[in-house]
Amino acid sequence: xxxxxxxxxxxxxxxxxxxxxxxxxxxxxxxxxxxxxxxxxxxxxxxxxxxxxxxxxxxxxxxxxxxxxxxxxxxxxxxxxxxxxxxxxxxxxxxxxxxxxxxxxxxxxxxxxxxxxxxxxxxxxxxxxxxxxxxxxxxxxxxxxxxxxxxxxxxxxxxxxxxxxxxxxxxxxxxxxxxxxxxxxxxxxxxxxxxxxxxxxxxxxxxxxxxxxxxxxxxxxxxxxxxxxxxxxxxxxxxxxxxxxxxxxxxxxxxxxxxxxxxxxxxxxxxxxxxxxxxxxxxxxxxxxxxxxxxxxxxxxxxxxxxxxxxxxxxxxxxxxxxxxxxxxxxxxxxxxxxxxxxxxxxxxxxxxxxxxxxxxxxx
Amino acid sequence: xxxxxxxxxxxxxxxxxxxxxxxxxxxxxxxxxxxxxxxxxxxxxxxxxxxxxxxxxxxxxxxxxxxxxxxxxxxxxxxxxxxxxxxxxxxxxxxxxxxxxxxxxxxxxxxxxxxxxxxxxxxxxxxxxxxxxxxxxxxxxxxxxxxxxxxxxxxxxxxxxxxxxxxxxxxxxxxxxxxxxxxxxxxxxxxxxxxxxxxxxxxxxxxxxxxxxxxxxxxxxxxxxxxxxxxxxxxxxxxxxxxxxxxxxxxxxxxxxxxxxxxxxxxxxxxxxxxxxxxxxxxxxxxxxxxxxxxxxxxxxxxxxxxxxxxxxxxxxxxxxxxxxxxxxxxxxxxxxxxxxxxxxxxxxxxxxxxxxxxxxxxx
DNA sequence: TTGTAGGCGTTATCAT
DNA sequence: ATGATAACGCCTACAA
Numbered sequence: 100x101x102x103x104x105x106x107x108x109x110x111x112x113x114x115x116x117x118x119x120x121x122x123x124x125x126x127x128x129x130x131x132x133x134x135x136x137x138x139x140x141x142x143x144x145x146x147x148x149x150x151x152x153x154x155x156x157x158x159x160x161x162x163x164x165x166x167x168x169x170x171x172x173x174x175x176x177x178x179x180x181x182x183x184x185x186x187x188x189x190x191x192x193x194x195x196x197x198x199x200x201x202x203x204x205x206x207x208x209x210x211x212x213x214x215x216x217x218x219x220x221x222x223x224x225x226x227x228x229x230x231x232x233x234x235x236x237x238x239x240x241x242x243x244x245x246x247x248x249x250x251x252x253x254x255x256x257x258x259x260x261x262x263x264x265x266x267x268x269x270x271x272x273x274x275x276x277x278x279x280x281x282x283x284x285x286x287x288x289x290x291x292x293x294x295x296x297x298x299x300x301x302x303x304x305x306x307x308x309x310x311x312x313x314x315x316x317x318x319x320x321x322x323x324x325x326x327x328x329x330x331x332x333x334x335x336x337x338x339x340x341x342x343x344x345x346x347x348x349x350x351x352x353x354x355x356x357x358x359x360x361x362x363x364x365x366x367x368x369x370x371x372x373x374x375x376x377x378x379x380x381x382x383x384x385x386x387x388x389x390x391x392x393x394x395x396x397x398x399x400x401x402x403x404x405x406x407x408x409x410x411x412x413x414x415x416x417x418x419x420x421x422x423x424x425x426x427x428x429x430x431x432x433x434x435x436x437x438x439x440x441x442x443x444x445x446x447x448x449x450x451x452x453x454x455x456x457x458x459x460x461x462x463x
Numbered sequence: 464x465x466x467x468x469x470x471x472x473x474x475x476x477x478x479x480x481x482x483x484x485x486x487x488x489x490x491x492x493x494x495x496x497x498x499x500x501x502x503x504x505x506x507x508x509x510x511x512x513x514x515x516x517x518x519x520x521x522x523x524x525x526x527x528x529x530x531x532x533x534x535x536x537x538x539x540x541x542x543x544x545x546x547x548x549x550x551x552x553x554x555x556x557x558x559x560x561x562x563x564x565x566x567x568x569x570x571x572x573x574x575x576x577x578x579x580x581x582x583x584x585x586x587x588x589x590x591x592x593x594x595x596x597x598x599x600x601x602x603x604x605x606x607x608x609x610x611x612x613x614x615x616x617x618x619x620x621x622x623x624x625x626x627x628x629x630x631x632x633x634x635x636x637x638x639x640x641x642x643x644x645x646x647x648x649x650x651x652x653x654x655x656x657x658x659x660x661x662x663x664x665x666x667x668x669x670x671x672x673x674x675x676x677x678x679x680x681x682x683x684x685x686x687x688x689x690x691x692x693x694x695x696x697x698x699x700x701x702x703x704x705x706x707x708x709x710x711x712x713x714x715x716x717x718x719x720x721x722x723x724x725x726x727x728x729x730x731x732x733x734x735x736x737x738x739x740x741x742x743x744x745x746x747x748x749x750x751x752x753x754x755x756x757x758x759x760x761x762x763x764x765x766x767x768x769x770x771x772x773x774x775x776x777x778x779x780x781x782x783x784x785x786x787x788x789x790x791x792x793x794x795x796x797x798x799x800x801x802x803x804x805x806x807x808x809x810x811x812x813x814x815x816x817x818x819x820x821x822x823x824x825x826x827x
Numbered sequence: 828t829t830g831t832a833g834g835c836g837t838t839a840t841c842a843t
Numbered sequence: 844a845t846g847a848t849a850a851c852g853c854c855t856a857c858a859a
Contacts, residue, residue: 116619119836130846135838143844160617165594167532167836170851175530185562186773191555198549198576207594212562230529230571253524255480362756365817369760391756392726396733398762409550483852494830499854507828531852534835 112292118159120177126153138163144187170232177207177421179227179397181220183240184335189362189408190238193261196412197236204420206233215334216301217244224250234419242305257422259415264306272422274415278307278388281404281442282314283360285386288402288446289320290358293453294384297328298354298365299348302335311360329354340367348375355453356384362391365401369393380435385449399448405440414438491519502527505670533595541571543591544785545584547604548699549576553726553753553772554602557625559588560776561600568784570597577697579667588614600625600782606669610738623779628670635784637781639800642671642752645768645806646678646722649750652766652810653720654682657817658748662711662718663693664728666699672803675752693718704731712739719817720748726755729765733757749813761810770806778802 110238114436124131129151136144137152155161169175169440182190198208209227213219224247229236231460235258238386239247242263251258252267258270271361287298301308331348335340339387340359344367372379379385380399381453387394387403418436488495493515500508501516508800519525526670533539542565544611546554562572573591577583581604588611591599599622603611604629615622623636663679676694683690693711697703704723708731711718721730729751736743743749744763751758751767758765782800 118840121836124846131836132838132840132847133845136845139838145844147845162589162593164750164836166530166539167851168838170530170534170835170853171837171842175849178823186552186556186559188550188552188555192550194574195576197548198574202575204638207573207575207590210558210562211566211571212559225526225573229526265657366756366760373760392730393760395757396737396757396761442734481852485852488830495853496855497829498832500829501839528852531835532854534837534851535855537835539842560856656853709856 108352110195112439117164118161120161120163123155123159125153126159127151130166157239174233175231176205177209177230177232178234178236178416179209179211179224179232180236180238181211181213181223181227182216182238183213183220185210187363188391190200192408193412193415196200196409196414198412200413200416200420206420210422213240213337215240216294217247217431219240220244221246221250224254228254228256232256234258235425236415236419237263239263239265241303244268257419257426259419259422261411262306264309267384272418272436274411274418274440275306276406277442278310278404278410279314279317281444282311282388283318284444285358285402285404286315286318288444288450289326289358289384289386290322292356292384292450294354294356294460295324295327295453296352296354296356298344298357299328299330300340300343300359300361300368301330301332302360302364304332307388308332308360311358315358319342335361335363337363337367337370340364341371342367344368344371345375348372348377354383356386356450359385359387362393365393369397373405379449379453384451386444390445397449401449402447403445404442405439405445411440414440471715472749481528481671482525484525484527486523487516487525490523491515507598514718515775538597538728539595540569541573541594541596542598542600542780543573543575543588543594544594544600544602545591546576546585546602546790547576547579547584549574551727552755556772557602557776558780559639560773560778561780564777564780568780570784573630577604577701579604581605581611584608585610585614592618592620598787600779600783601629603627603629605667606630613615621783621790622781623786625775625779626670628673635789636782636800638782638804639670639702640770640775640804641806642768643678644673645808646675646752646772647682647782648808649722649766649768650679650682652750652808653750654686656720656748656814658718658720659691659817660716660718660720662721663692663694664704664710664721664725664732665694665696666703666706666724666728668696670753672696672724679722687692687711699725699727701727701731704728705735706731708732708735709739712736712741718747720750723749723751726753726757727752729755729757729774743813744815747787748815748817755758758811761813765813766811767809768806769809770804775804778804 120131120134123134133148134152137149184190201208209232211223213223217387220239237258238261242265248267252442259274262275299312301312312330317330319326335344347357357368360369377383385401387401390403390405394403418438472735484495484498485496497512497517501513548554565572573596575587584603598620601622601626606629612631612653624636626639663676665676679692694706697707711721723732741747749765751765754769755766758767780804
């Protein structure tokens with residue numbers, strides 16, 4: 100159409116912001132495949148070729164387009180991390196551990212947040228698979244949301260569950276914390292101090308909550324004590340922590356010790372306790388889960404069931420990387436792999452011997 | 464080669480895990496462009512066509528490949544978020560605010576963490592641009608790392624800085640907190656209570672630290688007070704907080720009030736104060752920055768300069784979305800836009816009148 | 828309204 | 844060792 104037709108099959112000079120591999124090839128006066136070979140350090144390239152290409156690459160500040168690479172290679176070098184509460188310090192530490200490991204392996208972490216809403220889990224998982232993530236780390240808002248399970252069953256990429264026991268009916272990689280061990284020690288400590296009425300602020304019915312509850316029940320059962328504990332199910336929010344604590348403390352025989360199953364519930368509980376002008380360690384014993392600054396600096400310091408959260412993230416990432424690698428080498432299914440990380444009870448002055456006087460005083 | 468050659472140009476049935484648009488077209492007995500049109504809700508499609516395509520899509524559970532879409536469209540519908548400390552609760556709240564807004568606009572947030580290392584910023588920014596992110600939100604580890612600035616100057620996508628004053632020499636979008644306002648109120652409060660020797664635990668030389676320091680200096684200057692404050696520069700770590708606090712408290716005339724410019728430094732300071740068996744509100748007044756659970760529940764509660772961190776993230780995301788949209792409509796440069804969000808000083812019992820007796824007692 | 832074909836930027840196959 | 848070329852999966856002129 101225009102008078103100035105370009106000569107046959109020459110590569111027209113690129114005016115885009117980003118130079119393409121063809122610009123490099125043109126500048127270096129070589130074929131595009133040679134450029135590709137140099138950049139992916141293919142064995143069969145002459146030193147001369149390498150020099151020419153490298154020079155052109157530097158001159159143009161060329162960077163390969165990851166999108167195009169991913170499309171062609173069929174691997175996006177990214178993993179999706181499905182999170183239920185991104186703002187929770189606990190999770191951000193887990194994310195840190197995982198993303199560091201993944202980044203070192205050349206993977207980018209794609210984070211999604213479902214704010215405790217199982218429906219959003221579904222949306223997010225779909226989003227991530229559409230973006231062709233190579234693998235998935237899952238800390239879902241629910242363990243047994245049918246839509247989530249359906250979707251996951253259909254997805255054919257490696258995945259690792261984080262502290263979840265999904266009833267998937269298929270082999271699945273999991274990294275879990277041994278909540279039960281730490282909680283058992285904690286409950287035994289409380290019982291040794293004379294506590295019989297213990298209130299557990301529990302979250303949604305998922306693995307961590309279940310394991311903690313089970314620890315509580317088992318200690319009482321093993322010691323042939325009547326089940327004078329109370330468990331308050333709900334979500335993991337501060338609001339539930341506060342409301343349930345108020346409920347506990349308005350019993351005619353209120354708990355003499357309260358256990359918070361997470362740092363949000365801890366905050367709620369502390370608020371409720373402050374409103375009632377009670378003092379932890381004197382009027383009430385207290386244990387929380389997961390180390391957090393408040394626990395250490397509260398007056399008195401609050402005993403916690405501690406675990407290494409960054410390690411949890413690292414472990415999940417490493418397990419996923421294993422699956423990713425296995426998949427490349429042998430396309431047959433990776434056998435189910437599971438990892439359990441330890442927890443540890445840290446005794447602090449928030450746990451005190453139950454005072455019968457004080458105890459009955461409250462209960463009136 | 465094999466005897467069973469397939470007929471001319473038929474689309475061979477796909478055995479991959481994910482069906483492609485051609486599988487849908489084949490199943491529906493239509494052209495691929497029709498499928499594309501239906502899925503992108505193009506106006507010119509007959510109801511009959513829509514029905515056929517929709518049915519095939521559902522039958523195959525087809526989901527378009529985002530990678531291919533991005534490559535073709537030249538937009539990845541993702542933004543990079545360059546973070547210096549992903550594990551800090553402050554940042555995770557900001558991330559939450561931003562990623563929620565972005566997700567609602569169809570964008571995915573790609574997070575990178577540089578752990579306070581400016582070199583990693585460079586690596587991460589390069590990584591993100593290679594992945595063809597459409598925009599960038601930057602909370603870099605350093606404000607004036609030359610390599611970072613060089614790189615950013617070459618990048619031609621919309622970006623928003625978060626609480627940073629980069630000497631870029633070019634128009635740039637910024638969202639900042641008005642640290643100075645809150646800090647001014649805080650310092651005035653301390654001065655009104657009689658404090659003259661105030662120690663500021665400052666972080667790396669970036670906008671937040673600078674603004675806080677400036678507030679401190681200005682209050683003293685305005686009241687014609689001699690500059691009897693102390694500023695300890697360092698990083699934002701708990702370790703620096705602890706070490707600097709120890710240093711302050713070992714002066715022959717130690718500060719009667721300490722201000723921590725961040726929650727990590729706060730933790731370090733509290734540790735140092737505990738080691739010295741001092742009590743905040745009695746032996747020493749204290750102010751911290753950014754609301755965090757310890758501040759609220761410490762005994763006594765700690766006054767803070769508060770800001771809405773989620774809003775900060777939301778604002779950054781919205782500013783970026785504006786730029787992204789502007790860019791689509793008019794390719795001419797977006798004019799520099801800046802937003803300042805308020806801060807607020809929350810008085811708490813950690814600030815008490817300076818007791819001359821106690822004061823001189825410490826200073827001995 | 829619908830279908831065909833070319834190309835986004837790569838990589839891998841196949842000749843040379 | 845190197846270069847041309849066909850995909851990867853999608854969108855969008857353009858033609859019908």
